[in-house]
Amino acid sequence: MIGRGGCGGFCPSVILKLTLYRTFAITFSHSSYSSPSTTIMVITRSQALKHLRSEKSDGSTRAEVVTPRIVDVHIPTRISSDRPPVRFWYKNHRLVYRRVEKKSDSPWFRTAEEVSLSCLGRSSRVLKDLLEECRRNYLAELQGKTLVFEVKHGKWEQSTKRCRREMSTVLFDAETKAALLNDITSFLDQETREWYTKRGILYKRGYLLYGPPGTGKSSLSLSIAGHFDLDIYILNLASVGDGILASLFSRLPQHCIILLEDVDVATQNRSTDKEAAHSNSSASLTDKQAEGVTLSGLLNALDGVGSQEGRLLIMTTNYIERLDDALIRPGRIDQKIEFRLADMGIINQLFRIVFKDGKDGKKIERLGHEFAGLVPELEFSPAEVLSLLLEHRTSPESAIAGVEAWVAKVREEKRNKLKREGSWVHSE
Ligand SMILES: Nc1ncnc2c1ncn2[C@@H]1O[C@H](COP(=O)(O)OP(=O)(O)OP(=O)(O)O)[C@@H](O)[C@H]1O
Numbered sequence: 001m002i003g004r005g006g007c008g009g010f011c012p013s014v015i016l017k018l019t020l021y022r023t024f025a026i027t028f029s030h031s032s033y034s035s036p037s038t039t040i041m042v043i044t045r046s047q048a049l050k051h052l053r054s055e056k057s058d059g060s061t062r063a064e065v066v067t068p069r070i071v072d073v074h075i076p077t078r079i080s081s082d083r084p085p086v087r088f089w090y091k092n093h094r095l096v097y098r099r100v101e102k103k104s105d106s107p108w109f110r111t112a113e114e115v116s117l118s119c120l121g122r123s124s125r126v127l128k129d130l131l132e133e134c135r136r137n138y139l140a141e142l143q144g145k146t147l148v149f150e151v152k153h154g155k156w157e158q159s160t161k162r163c164r165r166e167m168s169t170v171l172f173d174a175e176t177k178a179a180l181l182n183d184i185t186s187f188l189d190q191e192t193r194e195w196y197t198k199r200g201i202l203y204k205r206g207y208l209l210y211g212p213p214g215t216g217k218s219s220l221s222l223s224i225a226g227h228f229d230l231d232i233y234i235l236n237l238a239s240v241g242d243g244i245l246a247s248l249f250s251r252l253p254q255h256c257i258i259l260l261e262d263v264d265v266a267t268q269n270r271s272t273d274k275e276a277a278h279s280n281s282s283a284s285l286t287d288k289q290a291e292g293v294t295l296s297g298l299l300n301a302l303d304g305v306g307s308q309e310g311r312l313l314i315m316t317t318n319y320i321e322r323l324d325d326a327l328i329r330p331g332r333i334d335q336k337i338e339f340r341l342a343d344m345g346i347i348n349q350l351f352r353i354v355f356k357d358g359k360d361g362k363k364i365e366r367l368g369h370e371f372a373g374l375v376p377e378l379e380f381s382p383a384e385v386l387s388l389l390l391e392h393r394t395s396p397e398s399a400i401a402g403v404e405a406w407v408a409k410v411r412e413e414k415r416n417k418l419k420r421e422g423s424w425v426h427s428e
Pocket residue numbers: 169170171172211212213214215216217218219220316317318339382383384386
């Protein structure tokens with residue numbers, strides 16, 4: 001919103017107001033008062049800024065840019081004070097930045113902040129230029145990055161900005177991968193959205209990735225986020241209770257990936273579910289919270305009114321057999337993808353990924369075949385094979401020489417683990 005203020009017509013000022021919610025902030029920081037090149041750091045997750053980033057730097061537009069983001073934008077400028085109202089120079093204009101707390105009309109946030117940028121003069125050009133520069137820097141910062149959100153203190157918080165992981169580096173059946181990418185591409189198409197809306201069908205899609213630990217389920221999820229330029233919200237169900245889960249789902253933006261890890265936890269809590277239904281005591285609620293979500297809590301969150309349309313749900317589990325049918329029925333889960341232990345092809349490809357920078361491509365190819373012939377197929381996860389390769393990352397020959405001892409060592413470790421678990425079960 002751009003308004004006019006001023007002092008009796010002699011010194012008109014232009015004010016640009018953005019209403020940001022309390023968790024969002026625009027802060028200004030600089031390393032020292034005397035520094036000629038200080039920085040403004042704009043940190044915002046506000047949808048109020050969405051118009052600023054409706055266009056990508058390559059000129060194309062994002063279908064619906066409503067994803068809250070945290071942005072760190074650095075603009076060289078001179079700041080004359082670091083206490084609000086902050087006065088600073090930008091393009092030979094003296095701008096003023098103010099932050100006022102206001103009561104919010106939003107049901108989700110109790111307090112809002114009104115942030116204003118103002119300057120003396122009749123034109124708002126300089127203010128728009130500043131925001132445009134923020135937008136450009138913001139988009140440049142996000143180039144090639146995936147924003148990852150996790151839960152902290154019961155709220156979504158951006159945890160990292162990860163470099164995009166190339167889809168080609170996640171190894172699994174090529175046909176399945178191509179079909180999955182096509183499916184997601186088609187789902188995200190604007191026409192598909194309209195198709196769903198016209199027919200009154202909820203516009204969302206769910207995928208279940210299942211298989212042993214270390215086979216690439218999380219890697220694929222992050223890679224999908226990068227490939228489709230979506231933010232990813234990662235939730236481990238063991239760490240939250242039903243109440244928080246519902247609220248977290250209601251706060252998801254419209255276009256994002258929600259990754260629910262280890263969903264079998266919810267099915268394990270089924271008995272807790274029934275017990276809780278018979279008890280209203282606050283003590284039982286506290287227990288429930290500590291034990292993670294219940295199945296009905298999860299189903300409610302997935303289907304609830306607060307559950308955003310347009311979101312892509314990915315669930316992962318190591319134990320598909322433990323999942324309740326209701327959780328993975330069509331409509332909740334549209335595709336199930338199995339991840340397996342490493343076969344010869346994957347072992348070979350991992351070898352080439354690790355050593356591909358070497359000069360002699362033909363030699364690496366030959367050694368890759370040799371290595372894949374030595375590692376037993378479908379016994380170790382890609383993560384395990386990768387750990388062996390990384391131990392020898394400077395020498396492909398030493399990786400090959402180390403295979404036999406490594407196989408024996410890992411087998412021994414697994415046997416011991418099984419024995420420990422067996423004795424634990426007996427002593428129960
Ligand atoms: N199929 C794969 N292709 C490429 N790398 C893989 C693959 N599987 C595992 N890795 C590597 O192993 C590590 C662990 O993989 P990841 O976390 O994706 O496995 P996961 O199946 O999600 O495991 P968990 O079930 O324990 O969560 C990552 O560093 C990843 O690069």
